[in-house]
Amino acid sequence: MATRKKDIPQVRNPPGGDGHHVTYRDMTASELAEREARQLAYEAMLARQAAYERERWATVDKKPVFSVTGSVFAKSCKLPDGIIDYSNPSGYVPADLVKQYG
Numbered sequence: 001m002a003t004r005k006k007d008i009p010q011v012r013n014p015p016g017g018d019g020h021h022v023t024y025r026d027m028t029a030s031e032l033a034e035r036e037a038r039q040l041a042y043e044a045m046l047a048r049q050a051a052y053e054r055e056r057w058a059t060v061d062k063k064p065v066f067s068v069t070g071s072v073f074a075k076s077c078k079l080p081d082g083i084i085d086y087s088n089p090s091g092y093v094p095a096d097l098v099k100q101y102g
Helices: 029-062
Strands: 010-012 024-026
Touching: none
Parallel strands: none
Antiparallel strands: 010 024
């Protein structure tokens, strides 16, 4: 058995004989060049994607961040004290005017 170069990837040969014996061979120079071209195209795509993400985050980072503190509770003035929402078995919720909230 010949010693092979460990840095050259191998590809499967078509099965021979009864179909259960599979052998491998080193990639040829043209296969290595094709593999390298695909790898470079993939790395270029990743670089474009990273640049796009940096550009998008740069615009997001420039926008001011508003801090929201506290909360607002409002109920209709038509409701009696101690009742905060309409309780109707049929599920009907009447529409109230905004000026009825205070």
